[in-house]
Amino acid sequence: MLDPRARRDLERAVGKERVLTRPADLAAYAYDAYGASGERRLADAVVFPTTTDAVSRAVHACAHHGLPVVPRGAGTGYAAGAVATRGGVVVNLCRMNRVLEVDPGRSRLRAEAGAVTAAIHRRAEAAGLYYPPDPGSATTSTIGGNVACDAAGPHALRYGATADHLCGATAVLGDGRIVTLGEGGDPSPLLPLLAASEGTLAVITEVLLRLIPAPAARVTLGARFAGMEGAAAAVAEITRRGIVPAALEFLDRSAVDAVAHAGVSDVEPGAALVLVELEGGDAAAVGAEADSVVEALEAAGGGAVSPASDAAEVARLWAVRKAVSAAVATIMVGKVNEDVVVPRDRIAELVARTEEIGARHAVPVVNFGHLGDGNLHVTFLVDPRRPGERAHGDAAAEDLFEAVLGMGGSLSGEHGVGTTKLAYAGRQLGAGGADLMRRLKSRYDPAGRLNPGIKLPAPTQAS
Numbered sequence: 001m002l003d004p005r006a007r008r009d010l011e012r013a014v015g016k017e018r019v020l021t022r023p024a025d026l027a028a029y030a031y032d033a034y035g036a037s038g039e040r041r042l043a044d045a046v047v048f049p050t051t052t053d054a055v056s057r058a059v060h061a062c063a064h065h066g067l068p069v070v071p072r073g074a075g076t077g078y079a080a081g082a083v084a085t086r087g088g089v090v091v092n093l094c095r096m097n098r099v100l101e102v103d104p105g106r107s108r109l110r111a112e113a114g115a116v117t118a119a120i121h122r123r124a125e126a127a128g129l130y131y132p133p134d135p136g137s138a139t140t141s142t143i144g145g146n147v148a149c150d151a152a153g154p155h156a157l158r159y160g161a162t163a164d165h166l167c168g169a170t171a172v173l174g175d176g177r178i179v180t181l182g183e184g185g186d187p188s189p190l191l192p193l194l195a196a197s198e199g200t201l202a203v204i205t206e207v208l209l210r211l212i213p214a215p216a217a218r219v220t221l222g223a224r225f226a227g228m229e230g231a232a233a234a235v236a237e238i239t240r241r242g243i244v245p246a247a248l249e250f251l252d253r254s255a256v257d258a259v260a261h262a263g264v265s266d267v268e269p270g271a272a273l274v275l276v277e278l279e280g281g282d283a284a285a286v287g288a289e290a291d292s293v294v295e296a297l298e299a300a301g302g303g304a305v306s307p308a309s310d311a312a313e314v315a316r317l318w319a320v321r322k323a324v325s326a327a328v329a330t331i332m333v334g335k336v337n338e339d340v341v342v343p344r345d346r347i348a349e350l351v352a353r354t355e356e357i358g359a360r361h362a363v364p365v366v367n368f369g370h371l372g373d374g375n376l377h378v379t380f381l382v383d384p385r386r387p388g389e390r391a392h393g394d395a396a397a398e399d400l401f402e403a404v405l406g407m408g409g410s411l412s413g414e415h416g417v418g419t420t421k422l423a424y425a426g427r428q429l430g431a432g433g434a435d436l437m438r439r440l441k442s443r444y445d446p447a448g449r450l451n452p453g454i455k456l457p458a459p460t461q462a463s
C-alpha cells in the first residue's frame with residue numbers, strides 16, 4: 001500500500017494521470033512473459049513518465065520515500081526481471097517510444113528507451129541501413145529492455161547482440177541523477193555495463209545505436225535432418241569451411257512437430273529443421289558461400305536442401321522458426337522456458353540430455369534456438385492447473401542447469417537472470433564473479449534502490 005505522500009510526489013513527478021495504484025490496474029504489470037505460467041507480484045504503483053526529467057523526478061521521489069524502483073519496457077522478458085518482487089514502483093518507459101533521429105552519414109540512430117525494436121528496424125531500413133539485433137519479440141519489446149537484457153536473436157551470430165551496437169545512452173541513477181554516457185557524453189565505464197544490467201544499475205531513458213550498411217545480397221536455406229547429430233555435424237562442417245552465416249538456427253523434431261500440429265505455419269512434421277542465412281555486400285561471394293553450405297548440409301545428412309527461391313519462400317522458412325513459441329503455447333498452457341548455452345560441439349549431447357531429463361520428470365520437452373551460438377531454448381511443457389506439474393517442470397530445469405554447468409556452459413544466452421535463475425547464478429559466477437557484480441552494483445546504486453532481488457546472487461548463494 002503506497003503512502004499518500006509518496007503518491008502525491010509521484011503524481012507531481014510524472015503527472016497525476018500517469019500514476020496507477022489501484023490493484024485492478026497494477027495486476028497487468030504483475031508479471032512478464034515468464035509469469036504467463038507462474039510468478040506474479042503487485043507493485044505499489046506503476047508510473048508512465050514521458051521525459052527523462054520526469055523519470056529523474058520519479059526516481060528521486062522513490063529514493064526519498066525508500067521505495068524500490070523497477071524499470072519496465074514491454075514486459076516480454078523471460079526472467080521475471082520487470083516485476084516488483086519486493087514491491088515499490090514500476091517505472092514503465094513505454095510512453096517514451098519515439099525514434100528521435102537517424103543520421104545516415106554517421107550511421108547512428110537515437111531513440112527513447114520505450115521505442116519498439118521493430119520501429120528501430122524499420123527506421124534503419126528506410127535510411128538504407130541495418131540494425132541487426134532481432135529478438136523474436138521485436139514487434140513488442142522495447143529498445144531499453146533490449147539493452148537491459150543485451151537481447152540478441154538469430155543474427156547475433158554474425159553481428160553481435162545489442163551491446164555491440166550501443167554507443168551512447170542517457171540514464172537515470174538510483175538517486176535521480178541524469179547521466180549521458182558514451183558518444184557526446186561522459187566516457188564512463190557504466191555504458192557497457194548497462195548492457196545486460198537488467199535494470200539494476202540505472203533506468204535507461206535514451207539510446208544511441210550504431211547501424212551498419214544493409215547487406216546487398218542474402219541467401220536463405222532450409223534443411224531437414226533425421227536427428228540433432230546430423231544438424232550438429234552440419235554446423236561443424238560449415239565452421240570448418242570458414243563460413244560465418246548471418247544466422248544458423250534450428251528446431252528439433254518435437255519443435256517442428258509442435259509447429260505442424262498447431263497449424264501456425266506450413267511445415268512437414270517428423271524431422272529436425274536447420275535454417276541458414278548468408279549475407280554480404282557481394283552477390284557472387286554470397287552465392288559461392290551458399291553452394292558450399294549446401295554441400296556441408298548434404299554431407300551431414302541434410303535432406304530437401306535448397307536455397308529459398310523467392311521472398312515468399314524466405315518468409316515461409318522464417319515463419320516456421322518464429323512460430324515455435326506460439327505453437328508451443330497452443331499445445332500446452334504452461335512452459336518452463338530456459339535459454340542455456342553450451343559449447344557448439346555439445347549441442348546434440350545437450351538435446352539428448354534434455355530428453356532424458358524430461359522423461360525423468362514426466363514433462364515433454366521442445367528444443368529450438370540459435371545453433372551457431374550454442375544457445376538452446378529448452379522448453380519443458382507443463383500444465384500448471386494440474387497439481388504438482390509446475391514443480392516437475394522446475395525440477396527438470398534444475399537438472400538442466402546442473403547438466404549445462406557440467407558441460408562448461410552458461411545459464412542464459414540472452415534472456416537474463418532476473419529472479420528465475422537467481423538461485424543458480426552464484427554457482428555459475430563463483431564467489432569472485434558474484435562479489436565483483438555486487439561491488440559494481442554498490443558503486444552505481446549504493447542504496448540498492450534499483451531492481452532489488454534481481455540478477456545479483458546474495459553473498460551466501462555464491463560458491
Ligand SMILES: Cc1cc2nc3c(=O)[nH]c(=O)nc-3n(C[C@H](O)[C@H](O)[C@H](O)COP(=O)(O)OP(=O)(O)OC[C@H]3O[C@@H](n4cnc5c(N)ncnc54)[C@H](O)[C@@H]3O)c2cc1C
Binds near residue numbers: 204
Ligand atoms: C515470443 C518471445 C520471443 C523472444 N525472443 C527473444 C530472442 O530471440 N532474443 C532475446 O534476446 N530475447 C528474446 N525474448 C525475451 C525478451 O523479449 C527480451 O529480453 C527483451 O529484451 C525484453 O524487452 P522488454 O522491453 O519487454 O523488457 P521487459 O520485459 O520490460 O524488462 C526486461 C528487463 O529489462 C529491464 N528494463 C526494461 N526496460 C529498461 C530500461 N529502460 N532501463 C533499465 N532497465 C530496463 C527490466 O527491469 C527487466 O529486468 C523473447 C520474448 C518473447 C516473449
